[in-house]
Amino acid sequence: MRYMVWLLVVALIILRQDLWLWDNGTLVFGFMPITLLWQGGISIGAACVWFLATIFAWPTDLIEEVEKQSEGGE
Numbered sequence: 001m002r003y004m005v006w007l008l009v010v011a012l013i014i015l016r017q018d019l020w021l022w023d024n025g026t027l028v029f030g031f032m033p034i035t036l037l038w039q040g041g042i043s044i045g046a047a048c049v050w051f052l053a054t055i056f057a058w059p060t061d062l063i064e065e066v067e068k069q070s071e072g073g074e
Contacts, residue, residue, distance in 0.1 A: 001052075001056040001057070002056060002057040004052075004056075005049065005052050005053045005056055005057045006057075008049045008052070009049060009053075012042060012045055012046055012049060015042060015045075016039075016042050018035060018038050018039070021034055021035045021038055022035070
């Protein structure tokens, strides 16, 4: 799953470069430019990927090291 998180991060980096929407003047909901909506979606996607990263890709050896130090009284 760790590699899936990295793949999602790379996908977000690529999708963040919305070169195909720069010349699109479409308004969504009558007031929001499509590029702003796209960036909002990228931000929500980044938050979801960060959540997945903290669950599946967090380094467990750091947690174990902190637990050992707290048990040892150091």
